[in-house]
Amino acid sequence: MSRQAPVRDVVPAVQKLRIHYAKRGRLRFSSHRDFQRALERALRRCQIPMAYSQGFSPHPKISFANAVPTGVASEAEYVEIQVTALCDPVKVAQALNDSLPEGLDVVEVVEAHTADFIDRLQASLWRVELPDVSADQAASAISALLAADEVQVTRKTKNGLRTFDARGAIVSLESDSGDLGAEWTMSGSGCAILKAVTRHVTPSVRPDDLLSALRIVADLEPPTPPRVTRLAQGPLNLESASVDDPFVDDRAV
């Protein structure tokens, strides 16, 4: 069906800005779409001179990179915007931070000087708190998982149930013990804390897939829902099995 889009003056984009933000506290329950709307509105409140797509239903030019699942907190989310006038990244960060609700916090804004940003987001570092699971239990489950060549897990995706290997994406996985306080644990006792580095693959291997894998190989069934945070996202450093800062090249210019 043909519809005629109204003719508009299209102002071209002159600058790309990359935004590093965090999703904290109760706002970890915001979905990717929730954040998308909140950001679009904050950009308008801050009078950021956004570039718009053409067409019948113009949209601001915003590109999102692999968002965390709803319910997972993150210290390392990234989004790229295009603007029609040169902006000061520091001022943009400040204005957005003042405007976004507490819990959606802008960490840093840089001007894009490099291409292929999304390709640089190769891996994630996760922290998974398992209340009411002892460090020993976690450690033995991890050994079992790391000893396996592959572990098939099943997850509901928008295309229905999908079964895939979760082991291959794991670069490193270790555990530690911690104290979350009585509020988060039923027993009031400590908890195990997992730290995992995973490669970004398709289909993506998420923290809940790691937990499924631990359940499959070692019957690890946390009695209390785990709390998960993405601590970092960026280029994979295979030597140290860690995740590097993806803004390094943009900042260097």
Add this chain to the structure above:
Amino acid sequence: MVSKPIQYVGGELNAVTKDWQDVTVHWALMYPDAYEVGAPNQGVQILYEVLNERSDALAERTYAVWPDLEALMRQHRVPQFTVDAHRALGDFDLIGMSFSTELGYTNMLTALDLAQFPVLAADRNDEHPIVVAGGHAAFNPEPIADFIDVAVLGDGEQAVCLITDIVGAWITAGKPGGRSQVLKDLARTGLLYVQSLYSVEYLPDGRIHRVTPVDADVPWRVSKHTVMDLDQWPYPKAPLVPLAETVHERMSVEIFRGCTRGCRFCQAGMITRPVRERSITGIADMIDNGLQRTGYEEVGLLSLSSADHSEIADLARNLADRYQGTETSLSLPSTRVDAFNVDLANELSRNGRRSGLTFAPEGGSERMRKVINKQVTEDDLIRTVTTAYAAGWRQVKLYFMCGLPTETDDDVLQIAQLAREVIRHGRQVTGRRDIRCTVSIGGFVPKPHTPFQWAAQLDHATTDSRLHKLRDAIRADREYGKAIGLRYHDGKPGIVEGLLSRGDRRVGPVILEAWRQGARFDGWSEHFSYDRWMTAAASALDGTGVDVDWFTIRERQQAEVLPWSHLDSGLDADWLWEDWQDALSEQGVDDCRWSPCFDCGVCDQMGTEIQVGPTGVVDLPMPSIAPSPVLAGGT
């Protein structure tokens, strides 16, 4: 994890969380539907702000939780909580329930029960909050008399302040006389309906004999509230911006309140009289301020008939100029059928996205439109819609009702004819075949305080059969049928709505029984069960001598005492009856904004007056826009 957890966490932009200890009176405001429907509700947002501006009060919000969370809350004994500070409902002094529709009643019971206090008002004690109901449905609160303590009729802004004053004084004095004393204090104003202080007697045939106050200093009649001079009440000043997706992804500004078009089916138009306009400058200031504080890209100009604002043309032109180049669009809710409204819609969508246009002829035949006093001819309609197609709109939605008094199959079948003519003319003027018309039909439910309050509701089987005949007529049309979309629902939910709308206190046990059997979210077809309601009604009404048919498909006579006869909407009962008789003889009545008063009774009874412009302000100053603070260079 529960679905869409963001709806329970609060943290909306412009939400307010005050310190509990700093105030005397604590309100929990509830819109008893899902967050996505309740959060944008203007009534709740207005009262939330009005109360939070007071130094002696705070207000937090709560919404109906979906069954998945309800199950978890019961399992873990988590009480119904507010989204603002996540406090249990039982901690509050007052719970304000906003009922735009009766289908929220069962959700109220879920919330009260999850809050871990008795759902029956009679079982609650001094430790429990006072439950106040407002909204349009509260103009007949008799079916929920068992569950609420107080009903408020009309505009809430001043009413919540009156309640806060009285309850605050009682709390400060150490709650003398307990709950029963403060309820009596509230009732004595004559502005707040405390149902436990009125007794209802019935005649042997089931009709109401009389409703009498149980105490000498409780007034016989309770009056509605009317806020005058809307420019003095520019709420919401800071509209809430939810993180979760809601049904209205836009900011709304109420451009006037009340309507005197006199459509006889329309409860809103009858109970919100007289018309009170916000001025063009007041509206522009609210929009400017609201956009800055929310970042929304669409503004809805809200009212019962927005194109009727005396300054709407100047307003539309000024706003379109003002927001040129900002991707901000303005929209009107469904409009009357009038070619002028197409120009208006063109102007309003100048800067932003252009969605469809909606018109509401309501009645399918010319005769029907005379009965309901919707004075639109077929020619008007075709001319208007054709103008819209010619102006580049491709999709037009027409809204009708089925089951109106005196309606026959033929009246409804004429909708198909009308839609066909609309497409035929549309194709002629545009030379295109891709134009569409969607016909949307709702079942008519007679409402209290309208000329149709005496009418028999159409039974659901006949409603369904008429709608099916219409569907078949559209389908059979080879030439135009494919360009016509039809949206309708079956007639059964309307019968339950009718029972709850015109019911009396004997309907309370039906609601309780249906809820006990699992009724939740009755406005949602996937949750609604007609059979559950009928089973509940059969057992709860057993022995009363009345049944669902008696409340719904029975026509009432002039002498009958209606359950809401003692509740004063200002409308004169004799005038309503005359208007009902005029409807039956297909006589129209004009709008008192531009023709003499026809004595509906409201202004005399309530001491109010029509407040309309124009103010004489034709051009608004352009707002001075500071340069964006984020630009590189400069200061």
